[in-house]
Structures are given as structure tokens and as C-alpha cells.
Amino acid sequence: MLAEAVVHIVDDDPVVLESIGLLIMSVDLPYRTYSSAADFLAANQGGINNGCLILDVRMPGMGGLELQDFLNTAKLEIPIIFISGHSDIPIAVRAMKHGAIEFLQKPFAQDDLLDAVNNAFAMNRQRQEEASASEDIDGKLKLLSPRELEISHLLVEGLSAKEIGKRLSISPRTVEYHRKNVLEKTNLRSVVSLAGLIAQAGDEFRS
Missing domain, CATH: 3.40.50.2300 (Response regulator)
Structure with a gap:
């Protein structure tokens, strides 16, 4: 303050x-x-x-x-x-x-x-x-695990669960599980909203 x-x-x-x-x-x-x-x-x-x-x-x-x-x-x-x-x-x-x-x-x-x-x-x-708004945004993304943050970026790029799974060598079902956790932790309803959140975040979350 x-x-x-x-x-x-x-x-x-x-x-x-x-x-x-x-x-x-x-x-x-x-x-x-x-x-x-x-x-x-x-x-x-x-x-x-x-x-x-x-x-x-x-x-x-x-x-x-x-x-x-x-x-x-x-x-x-x-x-x-x-x-x-x-x-x-x-x-x-x-x-x-x-x-x-x-x-x-x-x-x-x-x-x-x-x-x-x-x-x-x-x-x-x-x-x-x-x-304050910036701190709130970064605070939400800090709740994500490294894997969840990685998947968040791939989702924002427009990759499907199948494409992400292939790139990370995990199943599409696991990708969907992480996607659900990401949206719950950030209190968002869609990947579009997630994209907006990341776009406003600090540099450490946008790379």
C-alpha cells in the first residue's frame, strides 16, 4: 500500500x-x-x-x-x-x-x-x-505449477489437447486435467480469458 x-x-x-x-x-x-x-x-x-x-x-x-x-x-x-x-x-x-x-x-x-x-x-x-491490478494478476499465475504454466502458454498459442500432449509426451486426458486446474486456480472460465490474463502479467509469466 x-x-x-x-x-x-x-x-x-x-x-x-x-x-x-x-x-x-x-x-x-x-x-x-x-x-x-x-x-x-x-x-x-x-x-x-x-x-x-x-x-x-x-x-x-x-x-x-x-x-x-x-x-x-x-x-x-x-x-x-x-x-x-x-x-x-x-x-x-x-x-x-x-x-x-x-x-x-x-x-x-x-x-x-x-x-x-x-x-x-x-x-x-x-x-x-x-x-494493485498487476499484483493480483501475477498472484493468480503464481498459484500454477511449472507444468500448469507451461500448458497454459501452449493453450494460449491455440494448440489442442492432443497437440499439447504430443509435444509434452503426456496424454490428452492429462492435458485436460491440467487445463481444468488452471482455470479453477485462476478463477477463469475460458482459455480466451487466460490469454488476456497472461498478456497483462509480468515478464516472468509471459515468456
């Missing part, structure tokens, strides 16, 4: 940190503030909490774009909302190409920032639902 959704705010200007913090607090969302990218990384060494990151572009030391690159390289997924006091289209384009969900120029409308935060939280919910 994902951790509590938190709005992380990184900016070297304490006035900006306070004003955004008050805005986020006004809509009853938890938030944390950091005066530098280094402080943010130090405080989240165990992983980034579910939520979003409001990130200033230009800061002493590691800037916002560099922090974005670091998070991407480390495969730490968190929606990023950039804020900047400079109108720099190339920087905005770069940030969006690297996965930012919004780029707001200071001073920005409060509603625009709150809309971006809401979009980020919606993305997190969708990601959680997709992850």
Missing part, C-alpha cells in the same frame, strides 16, 4: 515555502518543505512518499532540473510541478519532456497550483490501482 500522500515543496526562498505551505494546508493536505534539493534527498533516503513534488528551477547547488534528472535515473517516480521566477521556454520544454506534469511561472495563480496538485494525486491513485 502507498504511504500517505504528501506535497513536498523545494525552494530556497523561505517566503515561497511559507506561502505555498499555507496554501496546501488550506485544502487539508499534508506537506513538507525543504530549502534545497540536498535537504529533500537527505530527508527521503528511505524512498519518496506518495504525493507530489513542487520544485523550484533555480536554486544554489543542485537545481530543480538536476534533481529531476537524479530522480529519473534512480527510477523514483513522483509527479513534479516546476515553479520558476524566470520565463524560459526551453527550460520549461525540457522539464516537461523529462516527465514534469506542470511548469508554472512565479507569481502563479493559487488555483493553477492546486489544480496541478490535484492532477498529481489523481496520477498517484491511477498508478496505485494499476499496481
